[in-house]
Amino acid sequence: MDKWLNSHWFARAIALMLAIMMWMVVNLEMDSTPSTETSRPLLIDDIALHVKYDSERYYVVKQPKTVKVALESNNPFYRHNILPSDTYEVYVDLRDKGAGTHKVPVQYKGWEDAKVGIIPNVVEVTLEEKKTVEREVTVEMLGQVAQGYTAGEPLVKPFRALVRVPESQADRVAAVKASVDVEGATSPIKTTVPLKVVDKSGNVLQTAEVIPLTVEVSVPVTSPYVKVPIKLNLTNEMPDGYSLASVEMNVEEVTVYGPKEVIDALKTSTYPGPEIDLSSITSDRVLELKIPVLENIVNVEPEYLKVSLKVVPSTTKRLAKIPIRISGLSENMKARVLSPDGQEMSTIDFDTVGAPEVLQQLGPEDVQVVADVSSMPAGVYEVTLNYIFNQPDYVKVAKTAPKKVTVEITNKRS
Secondary structure, eight states, X not given: OHHHHTOXXXXXXXXXXXXXXXXXXXXXXXXXXXXXXXHSOEEEEEEEEEEEOOTTTEEEEEXXXXXXXXXXXXXXXXXXXXXXXXXXXEEEEOTTOXXXXXXXXXXXXXXXXXXXXXXXXXXXXXXXXXXXXXXXXXXXXXXXXXXXXXXXXXXXXXXXXXXXXXXXXXXXXXXXXXXXXXXXXXXXXXXXXXXXXXXXXXXXXXXXXXXXXXXXXXXXXXXXXXXXXXXXXXXXXXXXXXXXXXXXXXXXXXXXXXXXXHHHHHTTSOEEEEEEEGGGOOSOEEEEEEOOOOTTOOEEESSEEEEEEEEEEOEEEEEEEEEEEXXXXXXXXXXXXXXXXXXXXXXXXXEEXXXXXHHHHOOGGGEEEEEEOTTOOSEEEEEEEEEEESSTTXXXXXXXXXXXXXXXXXXXXX
């Protein structure tokens, strides 16, 4: 025995055996001990919590938005948080629940190869019954139309909407609005816009459902305009033996639309109406005529003018001692009208032609007789007479009325 102990070969053998035993112990422990990475659970925050419920009858007015999920698995995808959202779902099921607050367990789908823990595993969810209210749609115009233009009353189709909200919020529904941008508009607007539900402070109620989702809005946008009298353009004379007794229009004024500078120029004038040729009219007429739209005018209202003409047989009336007026005479000149025998005359007599009821009202103050001597130097001239009536469309001079007179023009100093 002492001999073995003193042998160096014996010592070497013992050392080898101890080394083999230590190697086995270490390797067996490693195989039987799970790794820390595998055994430690993976904690995931902010997993969306879905609520399954009868959305036709109820609103979810209170719920946790997210939960935490703890996963324990050997799957490396879980360890490295590679979790596509379409592979799992965390939810609570209230499809068999009515209005009120309910404590329900949190359930999940997916993660089949893992141990799953949800924090919290029971949550409170409050359902509230939906209530439907009806409101008129109001139009909110955003911005300003172009300068000088006017936005009219908007038209909405449909003009009423149904709003569905949680029952507790029904009294908060103040209005249903349709917003239309009119900034810089120069023509009528027709557009389809979404509806929004607001409270008394104008805040949008996010939980509200509105039916319909959109409406059609029409906003009339008118250019600058002015109302002015309309003046008919009666041309040519009526056939011999006939006169106008009256001319009546269904409107006396028209509304003219156009650029501001054009409208401003029309404010103190009349608008030229349609033309009527009198040369072939021998009986009463009712005419419907389109009102002309002049250059630079956008529109004229009404579009048509109804004109009634009353025609009667002509009669005559003699006007006596009507003054003859000289116009166009230079300041340093003087003039006198001479009769055929060379005597100075200042008045004239002549016959007028017209309807009996018109001539009955005609007096000397309703006519002027004018001899125009513009640009004429000293001398004796045959000057055409101009007969100017207050009612030129109804009265004319007879063919027997003097057409010219003799006018003598002399220098004031001579």
